[in-house]
Amino acid sequence: MSTYAVTHLDTGKTFTRRTLFVNPHHDVSKIWQSDVNPAVEAFHRQLPDYGETQLHSLPEVAAELGFAHVFVKDESTRFGLPSFKILGASWAVHRAVCQRLNLPSSTSLAHLQEPLKHGADVRLVTCTDGNWGRACARMAKQLGVAITIYVPAFMVDYTQNLLQSEGAEVRVVANGTYDDAIAAVKRDAESTGALMVMDTSWEGYEEVPGWVTEGYSTMLHETDRQVAALTSGRPPNLVVGSVGVGSWMHAVTSHYKALNPGNKVVTVEPDTAACLKESLHTGQLTSVNTSDTIMCGMNCGTPSAIAWPVLKDGVDMAVTVTDRESHESVKYLHSQGVNTGPCGAATLAALRRVCANDMLGQRKEDVVVLFSTEGMREYDVPVLSAPIVSTYSDKSAR
CATH class of the missing domain: 3.40.50.1100 (Rossmann fold)
Incomplete structure (x- = not known):
């Protein structure tokens, strides 16, 4: 072997x-x-x-x-x-934004879009090797909210361009791995109040990743x-x-x-x-x-x-x-x-x-x-x- x-x-x-x-x-x-x-x-x-x-x-x-x-x-x-990532991303983003706006999780997509059109301030932040970030960006675009995506240094320009084509702000972590990109997301959320939507979890951050898993x-x-x-x-x-x-x-x-x-x-x-x-x-x-x-x-x-x-x-x-x-x-x-x-x-x-x-x-x-x-x-x-x-x-x- x-x-x-x-x-x-x-x-x-x-x-x-x-x-x-x-x-x-x-x-x-x-x-x-x-x-x-x-x-x-x-x-x-x-x-x-x-x-x-x-x-x-x-x-x-x-x-x-x-x-x-x-x-x-x-x-x-x-x-x-x-x-397949859009299955977990869409459900997790939906649940997380509903929670941020104090709306029930049963809120329809159309009804969730209304407060966001009228000034509700939500910015999403995540990291990706590619498909997860694009899925989150697609969902953010459908809701009309901003999203920042941190990516590892090895990500090629082609993939970065795909993320940007969905309306995402892409930030490359210089000399960074995927784990370094996770750390950058944490710092952003802590310093700005942005809403983290991650498909991985750690102690104290389990709810949103749980929704991701449920979405699949x-x-x-x-x-x-x-x-x-x-x-x-x-x-x-x-x-x-x-x-x-x-x-x-x-x-x-x-x-x-x-x-x-x-x-x-x-x-x-x-x-x-x-x-x-x-x-x-x-x-x-x-x-x-x-x-x-x-x-x-x-x-x-x-x-x-x-x-x-x-x-x-x-x-x-x-x-x-x-x-x-x-x-x-x-x-x-x-x-x-x-x-x-x-x-x-x-x-x-x-x-x-x-x-x-x-x-x-x-x-x-x-x-x-x-x-x-x-x-x-x-x-x-x-x-x-x-x-x-x-x-x-x-x-x-x-």
């Missing part, structure tokens, strides 16, 4: 880890509760461009790996944006309905999703473990930013040094505090993949008509790694869902033992 090196941020110590880790903290006795809030999906139906995203069947992959079904949920067209439930219920329609009612029993700070997989893990505690949950991270996997190794929330990756939406060094207990108890296996593995999966999924980027395609790379190491045992009856969280974007192609020599941009997958 392949290995990679990871360095802890607090101590500077470096460890060699295998790329696949069976979670020893997985709590098989835990009773999972389903906290379905019907208000979330009802709210999303009010947004412009509402519609279900596509679920693709991958029969070749199912036959190759020995599953009954493999599906991939394609989030490249969610509300006209190339990522719309996609999970939608996926279950689509899978049932294609399998004569059989539900998924193995799901694979990507981890940045962990808010998304918090939602996935809670949902599928509540449906059936025997469902398997597999997470995937870049081998350059495996903060959740390292936390599972150590048994406690652990921050790691990160470096550049084409899976830039997953380039995060610290898991969300509210996500960590759920992931620690519920994740079955944690996997890391290389940029090259992600790129090869992008190419394959494009050949199957799936519009995905490196973060989304990493789930297929992770599934193949798990199966190559025969970690699942008997699986011919399993129904698998891979969550592809982003659409195609340009990125530098990684080449084994050689410098980057080209840029990948499959126009047919747009």
